[in-house]
Amino acid sequence: MKKKTAMSRALVRRETIAGYMFMLPSLFFFLVFVIYPMFMCIFTSLFDSNMGRNTVDQFIGFANYVELAHDPIFLGAMKNTLVIVLVSVPTVCAFSLWVASAIYDMKPALTSAFRVIFYLPVVTGSVAVTVVWKWMYNNYYGIFNYLLKGAGVIDKNINWLGDPRFALWCIIIILFTTSVGQPIVLYVSALNNVDQSLVEAAAVDGATRFQIFWKIKWPQIMPTTLYILVITTINSFQCFALIQLLTSGGPNHSTDTVMYYIYYTAFKLYRYGYGNAMGVVLMITIAILSAVQFKLGQSSN
Amino acid sequence: MKNQKSAAYRWISFAIVVILALLFTFPLYWIITGSFKTAKEINSTTPVWWPTTWTLKNYQTLMGKMKAPLWEIPVPFSQYFTSGGEKTIISSGPQVPAAIRWMLNTIWMAVAAMFLTCLTAALAGYSLAKKRFIGRHLIFTLIVCAMALPKQVILIPLIRQMSSLKLYNTLSAVIYPIVGWPFGVFLIKQFAESIPGEILEAAQIDGAGELNIFNTIVFPMIKPGVGALAIFTFISSWNDYFMQLIMLSSTKTLTISLGIAKMQAENSTDFGLIMAGAAFAAVPIIIVFIIFQKYFTRGIMMGAVKG
Known part of the structure; x- marks a missing residue:
């Protein structure tokens, strides 16, 4: 089945806004509690970082x-x-x-x-x-x-x-x-x-x-x-x-x-x-x- | 039609499956009978296969050991304003056995995780499948990549994040990462793909609002997927031990499996008490599973087919 692909500019904007509104709640939890910690995992693996110690983490590369x-x-x-x-x-x-x-x-x-x-x-x-x-x-x-x-x-x-x-x-x-x-x-x-x-x-x-x-x-x-x-x-x-x-x-x-x-x-x-x-x-x-x-x-x- | 398997083979394999099934149920049998045995029978070097005198003493010990308030209603967000980062409690229930509080905590955690996951995943899955918005390919790629990675790896960084958000040692710290886990979005997206675009367009032309379309057209069509996701999330968050272990620490906030694990660490040789705890933790979820078993197995199958 072929779908019409030509959409007016206004329609595209409407779709984008609606799309993101639906995505928003899920995206919030996903980015804050999955993607961010995943990034932090990679990032802090390059540091000498100790929990509970109040000094600044030292960058130590690999x-x-x-x-x-x-x-x-x-x-x-x-x-x-x-x-x-x-x-x-x-x-x-x-x-x-x-x-x-x-x-x-x-x-x-x-x-x-x-x-x-x-x-x-x-x-x-x-x-x-x-x-x-x-x-x-x-x-x-x-x-x-x-x-x-x-x-x-x-x-x-x-x-x-x-x-x-x-x-x-x-x-x-x-x-x-x-x-x-x-x-x-x-x-x-x-x-x-x-x-x-x-x-x-x-x-x-x-x-x-x-x-x-x-x-x-x-x-x-x-x-x-x-x-x-x-x-x-x-x-x-x-x-x-x-x-x-x-x-x-x-x-x-x-x-x-x-x-x-x-x-x-x-x-x-x-x-x-x-x-x-x-x-x-x-x-x-x-x-x-x-x-x-x-x-x-x-x-x- | 010719019978493919000979009768002898059938009987032998049936017998083997029955024996295996008995072996698989044995641990559960041992938990339940063990929880009713006296200390003498538990600590006998010759196993007692069936308790001679049934005693409730293990359950009495379980219930008498630690106490916690039945409920505590905090002022929302109050932890950001007090100096110690503690929530201000406005109502607190009577002191009850801690095991009961743990059970309530677990139910609350699993139900909240289930509800939030289904709600966010249904909206997002539909959006990813049917809305043509900029950036959806990027989001979808992120979701697929995140799903392939071991969940536990992010838990170590999460603990620092939760303390800085002042959520450490609260059930929210366990619930939010479960909700963020993208499997649900992925599953619902696969279901929503099959909704015909013509219906949605027709509804749009008729002037139906986005939420209206979602409620009346989309949701009924993705309902089987949402149902499967609900049961799936409920049971997996109930049993997600690692996350509970690192996020929860005080007697009031423990979940039932964590509480039993803690009891086990403190009274490692009182097997009767530990079995009573294990039975208390396992029996409710097993009953839920047996009631919903049809939906649950269907959920597993759909998860695999669509995944």
């Missing part, structure tokens, strides 16, 4: 960034963050796709019951979820030690959260349970939208279930997979509440993630500019990763 590159705790936090992302993104995607394909063609009531159950950990909220897991992981009263001892897997109680070998994995498990809810909802709806006539035609031609999945369903749910990859990556990068409540980055910074270390630097060490420099690095990392995933998805389509 010194914060140089220090970051040599900060073993930051590099460790970056490594932990990448481990979390690399482990949780594929497992969340594969798990939710499998669950979705198992439940999408059940009776509607059953499908939505399962959807609700797998979404429950998200709704329960990170604090409630974390405190109960903390109890389950507990050295003396936790059920994990009890069950594993009963099954003969371990013979001594393990201090799950206090042991650098296990702590990060304990966090990944909880993150996993709180991450699959949304992908399952999305996959169920994507699988229901797959063109049934193609599936039936392939079945008549004697295609196996596996072939039908790879050749027909998988390409059609690709956009959903792409979206899930992006949101799961971003969520895993931002993993914070679990760490703050479970281990506070311990033992000995072995479970620090970048997000937690930013919080730690800004609110425990009061090194505000340094924390912001980390924030900028995190922003750039996520932007690059999202762009790469997006490009990959586009080229595979």
